[in-house]
Amino acid sequence: MMSSYHDSVLLKESIDALAVKEDGVYVDVTFGGGGHSKEILKRLGKNGKLFGFDQDPDALDNIIKDDRFTLIPENFRYITRFLRFNGVRKVDGVLADLGVSSHQFDEAERGFSIRFDADLDMRMNQKSKKSAKKIINEYSEEKLAEIFFLYGELRNSRKLARTIVHERSSNLIATSFQLKEVLRAYLPKNREHKILAQIFQAIRIEVNEELDVLKEFLQQIPNLLNDEGRLSVISYHSLEDRLVKRFIRTGLFEGEPEKDVFGNSNEPLKKVGKLIIPSQEEIKINNRARSAKLRIATLK
Template identity: 45%
Template structure:
């Protein structure tokens, strides 16, 4: 095994220990990223096991690789998980893991536009083959569309004012860089308050660019079809929007506007959400907002 890029996988002990119930089974790492979770899963599996990994970011695939005959990596969004498995004549699996966060590779690359800490072109595409970027969102979306993005994905109470400021600014010139966006807003208060505002602002735009909420909902539905009875799903999320969707689906088997199961297809392994330990947060500050939920197919 060989990982080229230094990566700190989040909640690795908690997720892997609760995921693997059959050491010769077929498992899926739906969000390969830096490869840390895949590497840990392989260490727990026996020789006859199989691990399928997916990532829509070609840069992650190029920078990180694992040499292991049990391991198979595909360039694709995890919304297509069932299609990928079926093409490889795999119809049921023992477990699936998804880490919904941005990888350190994406965040630290100043050309990708995910962070407001660097001045760079606004991009935020996880799949760089996509034609829809943060610039399209900020310069082309209507006032109503922008309101929806900031209200639903950033949970801003003043979403209308934020949308209006962006519309006013883009009449003067296109919003093309992270600094262009940051300079639109003057946030009174502490450094912590300003940091939280821009974190939520960038988050909401990124969610829209990558269609993250719809992708998650469809992924959850697909997971219920491909897991064996007794198979487990572990999902790490980083904000309340995703966590609510995951929690509701695991408990009720329901995704609003998608499906209503007559019987709940999962049972929760832990009643309470699993959070990083104090020590993990010290070692990896980016883990502080991580939330892990694990469920078993009934």
């Protein structure tokens, strides 16, 4: 199951970034197929501990039978709460491999992929009441335009929203291919795939509150890490990467940190090394890696 579920991107680099201590406590907040977790466990000694987070029930099929490992079936926005529930207040490293897993894209019925005709779903947490179908058929024109502009970076966001609202007034838009047909006029042959990917990305981010989740997660990291603890984050699009980069640099998501009378500011983290991207060899083997960016940080 695990090998077909998801090929771990930047596997060695992201785990090297954690500088794993044999008796350390680590968290993989995007467990998925377990590839990164297995690599961390290889480097842990018998007294080390690893916690995995994943809200997708499919990930439970990949659970690792190891006394040092605990899988928490929750969204990683609640990292502090559920680690405390498990008796942990500080950790030596946190890994996040953001975005959608290959498995979620390849499961047609999940509605993540533009390749399949499936119900407009896109929920990573199947218990959530907010699906892509609900957003497309119930959000106001203004709200839809805002999502397409902010999360899909689409300049014609207003036209897309207007077209959807006009169409849904007479027909429910229920599947991915129906949505594609509704927006056909905005999908020139040479750019169809790219524009559809941006549209689907925007809807998916809204369904799963991905940017809010990322912000809440990052804000908890400074209080979770031990001295010399590491944060290792892989992102796949500019919206995520911008938030990660900015938080590591300033401890904020907008504006600049305040300075004291001596000109010193109080950013909680500092970056470790430079931005890491996959090699051409890795991209050839795993196309999903092409847009990946790895950023590493530690406490200041």
